[in-house]
Amino acid sequence: MTVPKAPQIFPRSEYLRRIDAVKAEMAKQGVDALVVNNIRNITYLTGYTAKSAYVPQGVIISARQAEPAFILRQCDWPAALHQAWMSRDNIIMYPESLIGVDGKDGYDAVIDHVIDLGLAGQNVGLEFNDLMVSQMEKFKRRLPEAKLVDCAKLVAWVRGVKSDLEIALMREAGAIADAAVLRAAEVIRPGVREADVAAEIYKTVVKGANGKVGTDVVNLFLCSSPRTGTCHIRWTEDTIKQGSQINLELGAVRHAYVSAIMRTYSVGEPSDRLRRIHDGEVAGLEAALAAAKPGATCHDVAKAFNTTLAKYGFKKETRCGYAIGIEWLEPTASLQEGDMTVLKPNMTFHLMLGNWVDEDFGYSISETFRVTETGSETLTNAPRKLFQIN
Amino acid sequence: MTVPKAPQIFPRSEYLRRIDAVKAEMAKQGVDALVVNNIRNITYLTGYTAKSAYVPQGVIISARQAEPAFILRQCDWPAALHQAWMSRDNIIMYPESLIGVDGKDGYDAVIDHVIDLGLAGQNVGLEFNDLMVSQMEKFKRRLPEAKLVDCAKLVAWVRGVKSDLEIALMREAGAIADAAVLRAAEVIRPGVREADVAAEIYKTVVKGANGKVGTDVVNLFLCSSPRTGTCHIRWTEDTIKQGSQINLELGAVRHAYVSAIMRTYSVGEPSDRLRRIHDGEVAGLEAALAAAKPGATCHDVAKAFNTTLAKYGFKKETRCGYAIGIEWLEPTASLQEGDMTVLKPNMTFHLMLGNWVDEDFGYSISETFRVTETGSETLTNAPRKLFQIN
Numbered sequence: 001m002t003v004p005k006a007p008q009i010f011p012r013s014e015y016l017r018r019i020d021a022v023k024a025e026m027a028k029q030g031v032d033a034l035v036v037n038n039i040r041n042i043t044y045l046t047g048y049t050a051k052s053a054y055v056p057q058g059v060i061i062s063a064r065q066a067e068p069a070f071i072l073r074q075c076d077w078p079a080a081l082h083q084a085w086m087s088r089d090n091i092i093m094y095p096e097s098l099i100g101v102d103g104k105d106g107y108d109a110v111i112d113h114v115i116d117l118g119l120a121g122q123n124v125g126l127e128f129n130d131l132m133v134s135q136m137e138k139f140k141r142r143l144p145e146a147k148l149v150d151c152a153k154l155v156a157w158v159r160g161v162k163s164d165l166e167i168a169l170m171r172e173a174g175a176i177a178d179a180a181v182l183r184a185a186e187v188i189r190p191g192v193r194e195a196d197v198a199a200e201i202y203k204t205v206v207k208g209a210n211g212k213v214g215t216d217v218v219n220l221f222l223c224s225s226p227r228t229g230t231c232h233i234r235w236t237e238d239t240i241k242q243g244s245q246i247n248l249e250l251g252a253v254r255h256a257y258v259s260a261i262m263r264t265y266s267v268g269e270p271s272d273r274l275r276r277i278h279d280g281e282v283a284g285l286e287a288a289l290a291a292a293k294p295g296a297t298c299h300d301v302a303k304a305f306n307t308t309l310a311k312y313g314f315k316k317e318t319r320c321g322y323a324i325g326i327e328w329l330e331p332t333a334s335l336q337e338g339d340m341t342v343l344k345p346n347m348t349f350h351l352m353l354g355n356w357v358d359e360d361f362g363y364s365i366s367e368t369f370r371v372t373e374t375g376s377e378t379l380t381n382a383p384r385k386l387f388q389i390n
Numbered sequence: 391m392t393v394p395k396a397p398q399i400f401p402r403s404e405y406l407r408r409i410d411a412v413k414a415e416m417a418k419q420g421v422d423a424l425v426v427n428n429i430r431n432i433t434y435l436t437g438y439t440a441k442s443a444y445v446p447q448g449v450i451i452s453a454r455q456a457e458p459a460f461i462l463r464q465c466d467w468p469a470a471l472h473q474a475w476m477s478r479d480n481i482i483m484y485p486e487s488l489i490g491v492d493g494k495d496g497y498d499a500v501i502d503h504v505i506d507l508g509l510a511g512q513n514v515g516l517e518f519n520d521l522m523v524s525q526m527e528k529f530k531r532r533l534p535e536a537k538l539v540d541c542a543k544l545v546a547w548v549r550g551v552k553s554d555l556e557i558a559l560m561r562e563a564g565a566i567a568d569a570a571v572l573r574a575a576e577v578i579r580p581g582v583r584e585a586d587v588a589a590e591i592y593k594t595v596v597k598g599a600n601g602k603v604g605t606d607v608v609n610l611f612l613c614s615s616p617r618t619g620t621c622h623i624r625w626t627e628d629t630i631k632q633g634s635q636i637n638l639e640l641g642a643v644r645h646a647y648v649s650a651i652m653r654t655y656s657v658g659e660p661s662d663r664l665r666r667i668h669d670g671e672v673a674g675l676e677a678a679l680a681a682a683k684p685g686a687t688c689h690d691v692a693k694a695f696n697t698t699l700a701k702y703g704f705k706k707e708t709r710c711g712y713a714i715g716i717e718w719l720e721p722t723a724s725l726q727e728g729d730m731t732v733l734k735p736n737m738t739f740h741l742m743l744g745n746w747v748d749e750d751f752g753y754s755i756s757e758t759f760r761v762t763e764t765g766s767e768t769l770t771n772a773p774r775k776l777f778q779i780n
Contacts, residue, residue, distance in 0.1 A: 100724035195603035213585035334490035
C-alpha cells in the first residue's frame with residue numbers, strides 16, 4: 001500500500017515561486033544545477049520536515065527540470081512521499097547499505113543522480129558551508145568534469161523575504177511563544193525547580209494556542225541566578241528562590257517556522273540595576289522597531305537600539321538580532337552596525353536584545369518582527385515588561 | 391563579580407582519565423595537538439553542555455598541557471566558566487566582532503591559540519568530519535607549516551566505553567524514558583491530538599523520575615496511522631482514532647547522557663500483522679541481548695536478531711542499532727552484520743529495532759543496554775509489550 005499525501009501546508013504555486021526564485025539566482029551565478037543539503041533549505045524547497053538530516057540527503061534543482069529531485073535514505077523515503085509536494089518520481093531512496101559503513105554514504109547516491117541527470121560536466125552549485133571536508137572530497141573525486149561552485153547562502157537569501165503564507169505561520173508561532181511566556185509567569189515561584197518551569201513551557205509550546213498546535217520544539221534557555229550572565233544553558237536542577245532572576249529565551253514552531261521571544265522575570269523586587277537595564281532595553285527595542293522599515297538597513301536598526309541604550313548607561317556587546325524563519329536563525333541579514341542589508345517588506349527578524357553585561361549579570365528581552373510596507377510589526381506580543389513574581 | 395563554578399557532574403579525576411585516553415590515541419596517530427570542535431566531544435572533555443555550537447568553538451588538547459584549552463564566543467564564556475572543570479586560565483573568549491561577518495569567524499581565534507601554544511609547525515589533529523569546507527580551508531591557509539591530520543572519530547571511540555559514573559547517568563535517563571513511555575500509555579486515547587500526547591511526553595522527560603530531572607530534551611518521534619511506515623516525523627495536528635497505531639521513539643537526558651526507547655501502541659485490537667511482527671521483534675530483541683557480551687561482536691548481535699526475526703517471516707532493512715551516549719548517537723560501533731567491533735564491558739548501545747516494513751506500515755521497539763562483565767543489561771525497562779489502549 002502507498003502512504004497518502006499529507007494535507008499540504010503550502011499550495012504547489014508557493015513552491016514553484018520559491019524554485020523560480022532559486023533558479024533566477026542560479027542563472028545569475030552561472031550554475032546549471034544546484035545540490036541542496038542544508039536541511040532548512042530542503043524544508044523550504046520541498047515541505048519535508050522529518051528529522052533525517054543526521055544522514056546525507058540532497059535536493060537537486062536543475063535549470064531543465066520543473067520539480068526538484070529529493071534523494072534520501074530508504075527508511076525516510078515514506079516520510080518524504082507523505083510530506084513533500086513533488087510527484088513520486090522525484091522522491092528517490094538510497095539503500096540502507098550506505099548507512100554506518102566507512103567510505104560510502106548517501107552522497108554517493110546524490111552524486112549518482114547528478115550523473116544520471118547528465119549534469120556531470122556542468123556547473124554544479126554546492127552549499128560549501130554545509131558540506132564536511134570528506135563529503136566535498138567525494139564530490140570532487142566523483143565529478144571530476146564538473147565545475148563545483150560555492151552557492152552557500154543562495155537559498156538562504158531567497159528565504160529572507162517571506163510570502164504572506166509564511167508570515168501567517170510565523171504569526172501563529174508567535175502567539176504560541178507568547179502563551180509560553182505567560183505560562184512561565186504562572187509557574188515561576190520560590191521553591192519550584194527550574195526543570196518544572198521548563199516542563200510547563202515545553203507542554204505549552206507543543207499544545208499550542210488558538211487551536212494551532214506547536215509542530216516541533218526549538219531552543220529553550222532558562223538562565224537563572226547565578227547564571228543570568230549566561231545565555232545558552234538549558235535549565236538546571238536548582239530550585240528557584242526568593243530574589244532569583246530568570247532570563248528566558250524560547251521559540252515556538254508552526255510547520256518549521258519559528259517565532260522567538262525573550263523575557264526576564266524577578267522573584268520579588270528587582271534590583272535597581274535590573275530596573276535600569278530593563279528601562280533602557282525597552283526604550284532601545286522601541287527605537288529599533290521604529291527604525292525598521294523598507295529602505296532602511298540592518299545597520300540603522302542596530303544603531304537606533306545602541307544609541308538609545310547608551311543613554312541609559314549600558315552597552316550591548318552581542319549583535320541586535322538576525323533573520324529568522326525556518327528553524328530559527330537564518331545565516332544572512334544580521335542586525336548589527338555595519339550590515340548594510342536593505343530591509344524589504346516581509347523580511348523577518350529576531351530582534352534579540354539579550355544583554356550579558358557581566359559574568360554574573362545579564363538581562364533578556366526580544367521580539368520577532370516583520371518589515372511591513374511602511375514600518376514594522378511584531379509577531380510576538382507578550383507584555384513587554386519585567387515580570388515581577390510576588 | 392565572577393560567576394561561581396556549578397556543582398560538578400564528574401570529579402576532576404574522571405576528566406583526567408578521559409584526557410589521558412585521548413592523549414594515548416593521539417600518540418598512536420603521531421599527533422602533537424588535537425583541535426576538537428564536535429560539540430559532543432567538547433562536552434565529554436570539558437563538562438560544558440550549553441548550546442552554543444551553532445558558532446565555531448574549539449577545545450585544544452596538547453601533549454604538553456595537563457588541562458585542555460577551550461576557546462569560545464564571548465557571550466558563552468561565562469557558561470563555560472560555570473560548567474567546565476578546567477581553571478579560568480584555560481577558558482578563553484573570542485570577541486563578538488567575529489560573529490555574523492563574512493570571512494572571519496571563531497576559528498580564527500582557535501587558530502590564533504594554536505599558534506600561541508607554539509603548535510603551528512606541529513602535527514595538528516582535526517575532526518575532518520565536523521569541519522565545513524570553508525573552515526578547513528582556513529586551517530590550511532593559516533597553518534601552512536602544520537601537518538593537519540584527520541582525527542575524525544578519535545574522541546568518539548574513546549567515548550565508546552563508559553565509566554561507571556557515566557552508566558549511572560544513563561540509568562537515570564533510562565528511568566525517565568520509561569516514565570515517558572508509561573505516560574504516553576495513559577494519554578493516548580481516541581479523540582486526543584497527537585500534539586497533546588507529545589506535550590505530555592515532553593513534560594515527563596523534563597520533570598524526570600525518581601527526583602532526577604531531565605536536563606535537556608532530545609528526539610521525540612510519534613508516527614501514527616497512516617504514518618507508521620515513517621520513522622522521523624515529530625507528530626502532527628491529527629486526532630488519534632479508534633484503530634490507530636502509534637509508533638513512539640523518545641529519549642531522556644541526564645547531563646547530556648541519553649537513554650532511548652521505542653514502543654508501539656494500538657488503540658483497540660491490534661491487527662494480526664502487528665501482533666505477528668511484535669512477537670518476532672520481541673523474540674529477536676531477547677536473542678540480541680543474549681548474544682551481547684564481552685568478546686562478541688556487533689555483527690553477532692545483529693545476526694542473532696535478524697535470524698530470529700526471519701523465523702517469524704519478517705526482515706529488517708535498517709541496522710539493529712548503534713553506540714549511544716552523549717546526545718544520542720555515537721558514530722562508531724554499529725549493530726549490523728559485517729561490523730566486527732568487539733564488545734567490551736560498559737559499551738552502551740541503542741538496540742534500535744524499529745522496522746519500517748512497508749510505505750504505510752511499520753513497528754517500533756528498542757532498548758538501551760550496556761555490555762556487562764558477562765552479558766548485557768538494559769538501562770530502559772518499560773514493559774516490553776505492544777501497548778493496547780481500550
